[in-house]
Amino acid sequence: MKIVYIGSVIFSAKALDKLISIGAEIVGVITKKESNFNNDFFDLKPIAEINKISFHYTLDINSEETVNWIKNLAPNVIFCFGWSNLIKSNVLEIAPLGVIGYHPTLLPNNKGRHPLIWAKILGLEKSGSTFFFMDEGADTGDILSQKEFEILFEDDATSLYAKLIDIALGQIEDFHSKLKDNTFIRIKQTESEGNSWRKRTAKDGIIDFRLATKTICNLVRGLTKPYIGAHLEYKNKNITVWEVEISEDIGERDNLEPGKVLNIKDNKIKVKTGDSAIWLVKHEFIDLPEVGSYIL
Template sequence: MKKKMAFATCVQLGLSCIQEIYKIGGNLDLLITLEDDKAKNKSGRIYLDNIATEHSVPLLKIDNINNQEVLNTLKEHQIDWLFIIGWSQIAKKEVLETPTFGCIGMHPTLLPVGRGRAAIPWAIIKGLKETGVTMFKLDEGVDTGDIIGQGVISLDQNITATDLYQKVDEMHITLIVKYWDDIVTNNITLLKQNEADATEWPGRKPEDGEILNTMTMDEADKLVRAVKHPYPGAFYKDGDKTFRVWSAKTNKDDGVIQLRDGYLIPIDYEIEG
C-alpha cells in the first residue's frame, strides 16, 4: 500500500527537497510551514504557498511543530512518514510518534559529529577537511536518531558559507533521491550513532561575527568565509564605524585591520554607521 508522506519546512533546503520529490515522480499528502509572519529574518526563509497550489497539496501554517493542530492534521491525513527539514523547533515525543513510522530529519554534518546548531559556519571555522549531510530518523534528542544515510562534502581552504550552503542544498537533494523509494516501501536500514564519537556545536549569533585584533590571520580569514551570505557577515568596529566584511585577504606586512600576526584587507565590504 502506498505510504502517505508529509513535509515540514520553512527554508530553501526543505523547498529544494520538496521540488525534487515531485521531479522524481514522488508525492506528498501534506505540507507544513510556519505562519507567514514568523522567522522572517531566518537564513534561507521561504514560503510554500506556490508549490502547495501547484500540486494541490493541503498546506498547514503553524506557530509550533508541537501544536495540537499538527497532531490532529497528521492523524486526519493518516500520515506514515513526516519529513522535518530546516526547522529549528525540536519535535516532541507526541509528534514523533503520530506518523505511522515516525519522522525523518537531515542535519548538515556527518553525525554524530557536529550535533546542534550553525553547522555550516562551524565546519569552516574549525577548518574541517570534510563535512556532509546526514538523513536520520528523528528521536527525542538533538540530532541523535538512527542514521538512514549520509553524503560527504569535501572542503578546501577557500570555501565560503555561500559555497557550502549550496553544496549542502545539493546533498539534501541527492539523499532524497537516493532513499525516497526505500522510505516509501519501508525498506530502510537504520544505523545507530556511535556515542563515543559524538560532538555538539553551539548556536551562533550575529555578534559572534566580530573580527578582533587578537585573532590570527587564519582565524579572521575563516570567520569571514564562515559567516558570508546567507549568514549576517563578519564585521570590524573602528570607532563609530562598522565595516561589514564579505570577503577579504590576509597579509603579513601591511593591511587595513591589524591582527595578532598580520593584517586583514577587506575586498568586498560595506561601511555602516
C-alpha cells in the same frame, strides 16, 4: 507512500522541489509565514499551491491544531528538513515510519546549532550530509543516509550551502525509494560518541584583527550570505564584512599593530592582522577609514 513535509528554509524548498520532481506523494506541507532568526528563511506556501498540495502555517509544530492536521492526512512518513524547534512525541509517533530529519554534519559528531557556520569558522576540512530518524533528542536518532564532503579553504557559506544541496538531493532520491520498498537500513548512533555545538552569539561574529589571517577568512566566509555576516566595530558602529582576501604581500613589518589600515584601493581596505594582512573586499563602510588609522 504518503509524506507530510515540514520546512521553512531555502534547503527545505530545494528538497521539496526534488521530491515533487521524482513523483513523491506529498499530501501536506507545513511551513511558516515568517521567521525572526532564520536568515535563509523560505515560505513553502507558493510551492504547495503551484503543485496543489494542502499546506498549513504554524509557529508551534507540537500544537494540538498542527498535530490534528497531520493526523487527518494519515502519512506513512514525515520529512522535516529545516525546522528550528524540537519535535515532540505527539508528532514523532503519528507516522508508521516516523519522522526523517536532516543535519549537515557527520553525526554523531557536531550535533546542535549552526552546523555549517561552525564547520567553516573552526576550519574543518570535511563535514557531512546526514538524514536520520528523529527522536526527542537533538540530532540523536538512527542514521538513514550519510555522505561526507570536503570543505576547501576557499569555500564560504554560499558555496557550502550549494554543495550541501547538491549532495542531499541525491540522497533524498535514493532513500525515498528505499523507504517505499522497505529496503532502508537504520544505523544507530552511539550515545556516548560525538559532541554538540552551542548556539552562536553576536560576539562570535566579531572580527578581531589580532587573530591569524586564515582564522579571520574562515570567520567571514562562514558567516557570509545566506547568513548574517561577520562584523567589526568602528567608531561605535557595527560594520558588516561579506568578503575578504589574504593580502599577497604576506611579509608585513613586524612592528605594525593589528587593526592598522595599510592601504585602500578600489573600495578595498587592507588591514594588518596578527600574522600578516587581509583585504576587506565587500563591506558596508559608508565612510572609508584613512590609511594609517585603526579598526579596533
